[in-house]
Amino acid sequence: MKIAVLPGDGIGTEIVAEAIKVLDALGLPFEMESALVGGAAYEAHGHPLPESTLKLAKESDAILFGAVGDWKYDKLDRPLRPEQAILGLRKHLGLFANFRPAICYEQLVGASSLKPELIAGLDILIIRELTGDIYFGQPRGRRTAVDGHFPGAEEAFDTMRYSRPEIERIAHVAFQAARKRSKRVTSVDKANVLETFQFWKDVMTEVGQQYPDVELQHMYVDNAAMQLVKAPKAFDVIVTGNMFGDILSDEASMLTGSIGMLPSASLNAKNQGLYEPSHGSAPDIAGKGVANPLATILSAAMMLRFSLNQEAAAQRIEAAVQSVLAQGLRTPDIYSAGTTKVGTAQMGDAVVTAL
């Protein structure tokens, strides 16, 4: 079981260190190797995703990823910016299936912007297609417009696209995930405006016929953005494209109020996966020892489950996280009166103890 460890920038190094503590404590025969990625890799090698890092990632069964990005790289040319490392890993490893749970932990209900009764018990799984859509579609660029409202003007453009097999494979992922949950899938599209998403809807419907035990509902993306606010618990599994998934998964995770708790997994057809917290690199608190390591620790649990076939170990970690929450331990992002404020390392240590 080979794990590539890519801590990245900002709080990435701190939170990944705690996840490694937890993995080490399991006593399983992991081989772990670290490499630079994002801004840290740019500083050292002039590129956010150096060849050596990509090679390590490809050779590993799983990648434990921290976070990348810092304001200081905003002025770099796009191909050199930290987030290109994430896009590059997704593309080169074919990580097409992104799992982002939005779960509201009982003890953290108060951290949500939403009224407790609307959010308590929330447990949504957002499945986002991650290697297609307008993220990677060609052609794209700048040119002189030949038609449209202002022919002759300078314009920029991108191409949204999905092919049938791309939609089919993510549909199967969603229906199979729903079978292990409450058997309901909401496919989010914009079929009333976009050719791409009329096709998406058609193919989802076709694949759905192979899963008669799973209920399939279609919803427009604008309505989904509303319903997530109005009645988030009405959702179970949401499946959508790369662009809409980017927006809706962030909206859904913020609904919980505790994005510092939410892991994610991005898998390819061989179950190789990249595991990272749903939050970013938070350069404002980097190096202060206050970041919440639990999303990364829970990402390590997902890694054990999906890529390393260690379900029991995954459950041990998840139970340990529940236990530290029950003990009242909180990093500052989830702190509330009556609980005990701890730092990044203390939180990691507490999870190890609870194991």
Add this chain to the structure above:
Amino acid sequence: MKIAVLPGDGIGTEIVAEAIKVLDALGLPFEMESALVGGAAYEAHGHPLPESTLKLAKESDAILFGAVGDWKYDKLDRPLRPEQAILGLRKHLGLFANFRPAICYEQLVGASSLKPELIAGLDILIIRELTGDIYFGQPRGRRTAVDGHFPGAEEAFDTMRYSRPEIERIAHVAFQAARKRSKRVTSVDKANVLETFQFWKDVMTEVGQQYPDVELQHMYVDNAAMQLVKAPKAFDVIVTGNMFGDILSDEASMLTGSIGMLPSASLNAKNQGLYEPSHGSAPDIAGKGVANPLATILSAAMMLRFSLNQEAAAQRIEAAVQSVLAQGLRTPDIYSAGTTKVGTAQMGDAVVTAL
């Protein structure tokens, strides 16, 4: 002052009737002419936007629009579906600037999903570009993929695009609107992934230099979807493209909990405008006399302000709406214990009385 009245489908006819009552009560010399649109027009003329309706709209100073759509038209070919009427009106009249306020009325704070302290006093103005982007970009369609992950497979595609003058004109609209408010604009993009929105960001920054008194902030769309949930009051004016604006304006209006109160305006370069409630046709409650007419009545106020140059009359309507809320009158969508439940017509009558 010629007004085209297009009630449309579902609750459209009921709510527009109340807005007309209110307009009539102002005693101003309006010329109003009605026409069918959406499903109603399809039934009568075989097209959701008949030539005669489009002609009337073009010849008028303003369009008062109800809502279109019903599940029963879902199986029609896309060009015949009710919502194509809206897209057609936007396109043929060049209604590029969509204004969608998200306001939380003091008396309705409790209707929101959000905790009262996060939403009380909310007053955001979302300015959405409405005639460009992936909504209208060509080419689009289905074809055989020649590259990508599955060359040879069937695929669907759309084109996202913005030209410099399209971005410039909506930027000016946003900066000028901000000057009348708290002088802050958040431009929402996805410049880290899309060429179109890197260009958008560049042009926004350029135009912003002509407004040194207005503070310009850039935000990625996924982050904006989160910040709207976390701290909506941190926003003042949001400007964004057609697709992102569709999603974020719906999210923002649902945050208030009282989408039945929210008007919208869509303007072209000549200040001709289409005015409609932010909510839809609600076929489930159509014909029952329970729909909230206030969003449509407030849309009529926006029409007086923006297209008919009748600021005083606009303010009279807005004050009358405040007054009926203060009286405790509520349609079922905004009803809470201790207030008086009224129907659509009673609410319209109360606004007329309050005038």
